[in-house]
Amino acid sequence: MYRNYCKYLLCFFFVILAFTAKGFQSNDSITTVNFLKKVDRVESLSFKVSAPNSAAHRGGNAEAENQTPFEQTFYNYSSAELVKDSLINKGVDASIRFFIFDDEKNFKSIIEYISIVRQNDLYIPNSAATDNNENIIIAANRVAFEPFYDLKSRIFSDIKLVLILSILGLFLFTFLAMLFFIFIVRSKNRKRKAIIKEYKAICQAPLSELLFENTYEEISSMEYETLKSRFSNEHFEKELFINTLIKEIININKNLKGDFKDKLKEIYVILRLDDLSIAKLESKKWEVQSSGIVELYEMNIDYAIGKIQNLISSKNFIVRTNAVRALLHLSKQKDLSFLANQEYPLSRWQQMAFYRVLKNESNNQSMNITSLLESHNSSIRVFGIKLVRLLGKMELIETLSKMFSVASLPEKCEILITFKALTAFGEVDLVHKTLFDPNYKLSALSATLLGHIGNEKSADLLVQRLFEVDDFQLEKNVLTSLYMLDEEKFERTVKEMNKEHIFQIRNHIKDSLLTYV
Amino acid sequence: MKDILVIEDDQLILKMVEFRLKKEGHKVTLAEDGNEGVKALNDHKPDLIITDIMVPFKSGIEIIEFARSKYPNCPIIVLSALGEEESTVMEAFNMGVSDFVPKPFNPNELAIRVKRLIN
Numbered sequence: 001m002y003r004n005y006c007k008y009l010l011c012f013f014f015v016i017l018a019f020t021a022k023g024f025q026s027n028d029s030i031t032t033v034n035f036l037k038k039v040d041r042v043e044s045l046s047f048k049v050s051a052p053n054s055a056a057h058r059g060g061n062a063e064a065e066n067q068t069p070f071e072q073t074f075y076n077y078s079s080a081e082l083v084k085d086s087l088i089n090k091g092v093d094a095s096i097r098f099f100i101f102d103d104e105k106n107f108k109s110i111i112e113y114i115s116i117v118r119q120n121d122l123y124i125p126n127s128a129a130t131d132n133n134e135n136i137i138i139a140a141n142r143v144a145f146e147p148f149y150d151l152k153s154r155i156f157s158d159i160k161l162v163l164i165l166s167i168l169g170l171f172l173f174t175f176l177a178m179l180f181f182i183f184i185v186r187s188k189n190r191k192r193k194a195i196i197k198e199y200k201a202i203c204q205a206p207l208s209e210l211l212f213e214n215t216y217e218e219i220s221s222m223e224y225e226t227l228k229s230r231f232s233n234e235h236f237e238k239e240l241f242i243n244t245l246i247k248e249i250i251n252i253n254k255n256l257k258g259d260f261k262d263k264l265k266e267i268y269v270i271l272r273l274d275d276l277s278i279a280k281l282e283s284k285k286w287e288v289q290s291s292g293i294v295e296l297y298e299m300n301i302d303y304a305i306g307k308i309q310n311l312i313s314s315k316n317f318i319v320r321t322n323a324v325r326a327l328l329h330l331s332k333q334k335d336l337s338f339l340a341n342q343e344y345p346l347s348r349w350q351q352m353a354f355y356r357v358l359k360n361e362s363n364n365q366s367m368n369i370t371s372l373l374e375s376h377n378s379s380i381r382v383f384g385i386k387l388v389r390l391l392g393k394m395e396l397i398e399t400l401s402k403m404f405s406v407a408s409l410p411e412k413c414e415i416l417i418t419f420k421a422l423t424a425f426g427e428v429d430l431v432h433k434t435l436f437d438p439n440y441k442l443s444a445l446s447a448t449l450l451g452h453i454g455n456e457k458s459a460d461l462l463v464q465r466l467f468e469v470d471d472f473q474l475e476k477n478v479l480t481s482l483y484m485l486d487e488e489k490f491e492r493t494v495k496e497m498n499k500e501h502i503f504q505i506r507n508h509i510k511d512s513l514l515t516y517v
Numbered sequence: 518m519k520d521i522l523v524i525e526d527d528q529l530i531l532k533m534v535e536f537r538l539k540k541e542g543h544k545v546t547l548a549e550d551g552n553e554g555v556k557a558l559n560d561h562k563p564d565l566i567i568t569d570i571m572v573p574f575k576s577g578i579e580i581i582e583f584a585r586s587k588y589p590n591c592p593i594i595v596l597s598a599l600g601e602e603e604s605t606v607m608e609a610f611n612m613g614v615s616d617f618v619p620k621p622f623n624p625n626e627l628a629i630r631v632k633r634l635i636n
Contacts, residue, residue, distance in 0.1 A: 200528065200529070204529060204532045205532075207529075208533055211533070212533075212540060248529055251529055251530075254620075255527070255621050255622065256533070256621055256624065257622060258625070258626075260623065260624070
């Protein structure tokens with residue numbers, strides 16, 4: 001039972017192997033016979049030609065042979081079939097029997113066996129076939145060699161290889177293009193720098209002569225053509241030369257003072273460089289617009305205000321900042337209402353830039369800071385409050401006090417800082433209220449401010465606030481202000497509170513060495 | 518005719534000062550950076566030195582220090598922007614510079630200060 005099972009399993013295995021190893025091949029009797037005819041021998045396979053009488057026995061005694069059945073073993077099927085055919089031709093009933101490992105098998109088994117043998121190459125090819133192969137090789141040698149796959153087409157037939165080569169090619173191309181681009185840019189820059197250096201040298205001598213040899217009146221009376229000829233008529237048509245000349249004039253203007261500034265402005269205007277700077281404002285490039293604004297700002301070209309005003313609401317931050325800065329500098333009235341209408345928030349950097357312009361203005365009394373305080377833009381209002389503080393606008397303290405109730409937290413903080421800077425004693429009641437504000441930052445600022453502008457009532461309120469809070473910074477500010485207002489009350493409150501950290505704050509406040517720590 | 522050494526990295530300012538001082542009849546030696554300035558000081562003793570604080574390769578302070586060690590009696594004028602570090606300007610004064618001209622400056626005023634120091 002077990003043996004049979006193993007046989008079936010083996011057969012099944014062979015069948016599976018026959019179908020999977022090299023794919024399905026036809027295993028019929030004709031194919032098998034044709035295969036056997038083609039091969040010299042197959043391993044472990046033998047054929048026996050057998051006949052019932054001796055007629056088939058060649059060259060033997062006829063009588064004796066009649067009694068002995070004929071049987072001959074072959075390993076080559078063709079030979080076996082030849083003998084069988086010759087016996088049949090002689091009228092003998094001959095047949096071929098098949099043996100695998102000397103066990104006789106039926107033809108069906110042989111078909112299966114041959115199928116396995118073919119798949120595993122367990123046979124010796126017929127010598128005739130070898131001869132044929134040799135003939136084919138000899139014939140092939142007479143034909144010129146031509147590869148089956150052309151190299152090009154082979155590469156392109158492999159999609160992965162094509163992709164990798166394309167990516168590498170792209171990288172190589174980009175690298176070379178970048179290298180070429182850098183080389184071109186560097187070469188252009190080098191050339192440009194050399195030209196600028198040459199132009200600077202051309203500008204230096206006539207500018208020096210004009211500034212030191214000619215009076216302001218002499219320069220003013222000069223015509224465009226006369227002044228142009230002092231520099232270079234030939235180069236004056238070139239944009240780079242004009243820009244270099246403008247930069248040189250602005251550079252001297254920044255470094256020199258006195259009547260030299262007036263002379264430089266006159267040269268700038270007579271040479272119609274102001275028109276070029278104004279024309280730059282119309283450019284679509286922000287850097288050109290910016291340079292135009294800066295040139296007009298530096299050379300004090302106040303008649304360009306109208307053109308500059310168009311750029312104060314530019315989408316570009318640099319253009320917008322420079323335009324506002326130039327307008328603040330150039331406008332005589334110092335009406336800040338244009339700034340109040342700004343939609344964009346003012347950054348701290350912009351606030352600093354605008355303040356630097358305004359602080360140097362001699363007629364800052366005419367500045368309309370109120371318009372900034374009434375702006376719909378919170379950052380502008382904050383800037384306005386800062387201006388009140390920095391420019392010492394005492395008359396606007398009341399305005400700040402009025403806007404306090406509706407102000408945002410940053411504005412409230414700025415207002416309190418301004419009250420402290422301007423020592424606004426009149427606003428002490430307002431500060432008393434903010435001392436009890438739930439926002440600790442505002443409360444702490446108010447506490448500090450009361451130290452400077454507070455009164456007796458303030459000291460009581462500070463004590464009251466101290467018992468309410470548990471924020472260290474606020475406690476420190478309250479105690480500091482209380483110490484400044486009423487030292488006796490300060491000591492009494494510290495004792496009443498009887499807390500370790502309050503004693504530490506007290507020691508810190510009273511230690512003169514730690515005053516600024 | 519006095520020999521004046523001017524150390525300034527801004528070529529245009531350098532040329533302006535040269536033009537103005539030459540007009541006064543002085544011989545002017547120019548240096549565009551600290552190294553050139555020190556080299557010029559090594560080559561010859563000037564009657565007066567005008568130097569900027571911020572110059573390439575060697576700072577104005579180093580130049581002043583070198584000039585003071587080599588020529589203790591040579592007057593030095595510092596020509597610099599007021600915006601520069603106050604401590605640096607103070608350091609220059611402590612090293613014994615004769616005068617300080619803040620930028621922006623008036624070349625005529627500089628020429629007067631030069632005349633005063635040289636005479």
